[in-house]
Amino acid sequence: MTPAEIKRLYQITKVQLEYGLDELIPEHELARLPKLARKALFWMKNKHPDKPLGVRMRLALQTLGPVWIKFGQMMSTRRDLFPPHIADQLALLQDQVEAFDGELAKQKMEQALGGELEQWFTNFDIKPLASASIAQVHTAQLKESGREIVLKVIRPDIYPVIQADIKLMYRMARLVANLNSETRRLKPVEVVAEYEKTLLDELDLRREAANAMQLRRNFEGSEELYVPEVIADLSSRDLMVSERIYGIQVSDIEGLQRNGTNMKLLAERGVTVFFTQVFRDSFFHADMHPGNVFVQHAHPENPQWIGLDCGIVGTLNSDDKRYLAENFLAFFNRDYYKVAQLHVDSGWVPADTNVQEFEFAIRMVCEPIFAKPLCEISFGHVLLNLFNTARRFNMEVQPQLVLLQKTLLYVEGLGRQLYPQLDLWATAKPFLENWMGEQVGPQAVINSIKERAPFWAEKLPELPELLYDNLKHGKQLTNKVDHLYQGYRQIKRQQATGQFLFGIGATFVVCSSLLFVYHHILVSAIMGGLGLVAWLFSWRSYRK
The missing domain is CATH 1.20.5 (Single alpha-helices involved in coiled-coils or other helix-helix interfaces)
Known part of the structure; x- marks a missing residue:
């Protein structure tokens, strides 16, 4: 290891021990060496013994900086690996990162554009509007039209930091994996590899720009969701230029109430927007934490969501959508046998799974949930309970479903924060039933004919010639x-x-x-x- 790597490893170890994360080391014969090393570093005492382990882990990752914050955010989606008291805290991680120098940001933007900012923009604000772990945002106006825009630029120092910290993460993951079978079950090396891929994807702003353009196109003209326009001609790998929006952050409940917002309708629209993205478009914003969601000032009686930061999106294929919708409907109809059979039919659990045993396991875990009124049942936790039960029957981790579960928990949390009486099931059930009705039966046939109509209309003039050719070829x-x-x-x-x-x-x-x-x-x-x-x-x- 280089001196710089040794120094960074010391800093990481110091932070982890000062937040008492050595408690994660299991009680096992093979864990003696790490515990002896912990005793040797006696001056690095736990400074937060009064806080729960999940809270300490979140604070430690925030202290370690951007790469580790992103790592914690990614780990919060892996509820198949971490217990709720840790995963819930990791989900609270926000990109509250100190801004870097505005002049340096301007230089990076000019490198990406290939010229001085004044060629394209006026009123560039050297002070950042927001700063996150991967990028920083500044405001300006387009020179030709005067339109207000924001410029999002990748941090100049992020690449070497990522390379160094990822290398150390791999070292630590291999150490953890070798402790015992329980720590190997957590697949620490695979988790770091997955994180590395996710992080490298986020470093390319062309991906985020493409996602934003797709989401905007899907909701063009919608009263429910607005996605700012990306100025594609000025965007590149390290820079994204997009329309500036003004709105009230969704977590600002007092501000929304002062503006006269219809909170019930806003909460219900959050649910319908999510299910529309999932089931209509098969393309959903998978990072809808409060920092990325705003509400339009105008028309508070007809409130519209605003979605930002489309760096992480999820997709579902047609089979996954159908099985998921049928799972939800079967669950809330308490048809646990169908839930079990759907998991087998979908291939989420092995084909030789005993469906009766699986049904009983689901019933045992999920039936107590219905002791509450439907309006108090957490949709996200329903999904979590299903997946946790299925894992006992060797369910393979489905990345697309993990992202969906995380997003559903975000949406549900936001909805009930806005309107505590929100009955998520009453809002979602008609949507799911209508969607299922469109997928099977006569309506599905009609929809299929409509979808194929342009193709057949194009081929109709060629039909006599095709018929003659077929007869000729047949002879x-x-x-x-x-x-x-x-x-x-x-x-x-x-x-x-x-x-x-x-x-x-x-x-x-x-x-x-x-x-x-x-x-x-x-x-x-x-x-x-x-x-x-x-x-x-x-x-x-x-x-x-």
């Missing part, structure tokens, strides 16, 4: 088959003749041999000659 094919059949019959006749001549030849040769034995040499020679002639003709028949 040619019939002639070829007839020809092949005649050839086949001829070959079979030739083969039959050859077999007959071969048998005659064999008979003559046998008779010749017998006559030769009894000294009838002349007759023997004649019979042998006839046998050879018969064999010659039989060989020629096979050759044909």
